[in-house]
Amino acid sequence: GESVGLHLPTLSVQEGDNSIINCAYSNSASDYFIWYKQESGKGPQFIIDIRSNMDKRQGQRVTVLLNKTVKHLSLQIAATQPGDSAVYFCAEIGMDSSYKLIFGSGTRLLVRP
């Protein structure tokens, strides 16, 4: 069945360094992938998305890479800041037409001062 998972539950980085958060997905037919950021006590917040016909997409300080060959997704955060500390989820759109998101279990990013 469909599943989305993450390699590392917690990632600790030095402030100013780049962060890379990884995600594996199992459904090779998934068409759309999204990264969400969830701060403590808040709902998830959309960061960036990518469609399956793309390999890379850049936003402000964030880049998402999609490797369809190995079904791997990554989120790169440049010059990580304390405000980036949060749990990051990757999600994929379900295969039916209902726009259902399937979330991974999340990676906690800790930024050391």
Next chain:
Amino acid sequence: NAGVTQTPKFQVLKTGQSMTLQCAQDMNHNSMYWYRQDPGMGLRLIYYSASEGTTDKGEVPNGYNVSRLNKREFSLRLESAAPSQTSVYFCASSELAAEQYFGPGTRLTVT
């Protein structure tokens, strides 16, 4: 715009009690969703409403019912609460498939 609002923010129930979680959005979105999030886990879809007048089961619908009252409001009801339903509940809405906007969540404890 307030975005997605949820009430209440916190709730404690005893086993067997019932309650309704309220959700409203002011973005004129067609689709609305209810998720639950257990500690250390991602969000799991309970029910969704692709458009006003329709509702469908998600991944974990057992023990819940929903009502799409109008385009703005989508409520989640627990008829007989169980400790396994202790969780944080998030409502979301979207117009397009990708960008779902989430509310602040309702933290529910069932004793």
